Amino acid sequence: DTGVSQDPRHKITKRGQNVTFRCDPISEHNRLYWYRQTLGQGPEFLTYFQNEAQLEKSRLLSDRFSAERPKGSFSTLEIQRTEQGDSAMYLCASSLRGEGIYEQYFGPGTRLTVT
Amino acid sequence: AQSVTQPDIHITVSEGASLELRCNYSYGATPYLFWYVQSPGQGLQLLLKYFSGDTLVQGIKGFEAEFKRSQSSFNLRKPSVHWSDAAEYFCAVVGFGNEKLTFGTGTRLTIIP
DSSP states (O other), X not given: OOOOEEEOSEEEEOTTOOEEEEEEOOTTOOEEEEEEEOTTSOOEEEEEEETTEEEEXXXXXXXXXXXXXXXXXXXXXXXXXXXXXXXXXXXXXXXXXXXXXXXXXXXXXXXXXXX | OOEEEOOXXXXXXXXXXXXXEOOEEEOSSXXXXXXXXXXXXXXXXXXXXXXXXXXXXXXXXXXXXXXXXXXXXXXXXXXXXXXXXXXXEEEEEEETTOOOOEEOOOEEEEEXX
């Protein structure tokens, strides 16, 4: 069990550019979550997948954000036309439905800085 | 809607002293409660969880938490802190049938020698 991994760990981009983050969940986990954490705050839910189906999206997830999990394994989170307000830590988590079903395991996060 | 309040933004304790971090939640039914710890620049590590049953739960690294329904609280405790416990601690809640964790704003713990 290698845990949840995220790539890249850090991303600096200029306003208006597009960025894409990747998350690899724990191998047998069928649920995958994205959260955003700004400085001094707790993580806030963005979206989650059951296998490849995106089942819920937060109102925080504007039209510039899109997430996919095409084969039910890894997931990508894309932000188009980045804004300075998008600067945050983006956290991915995974869980296994049916065993500790609410126990989510987090990756190390991707820190995004928009200049 | 579910919510979590962590009233203490920053706590400083001496190494070897006891620790209690406060967490109050708001949820209409029986909640599932968690404590996570986050070291600087890192993701969150699950310390312990409460689903049902015994209201005193044990976690990793010598931490424990007690669920008190009457006070809507789930406080985290440790009898003797170590310098390595310095980190940010987050309480979180999720309700049955819900998938999203709702976190508090966190308590930053500083340990002094």
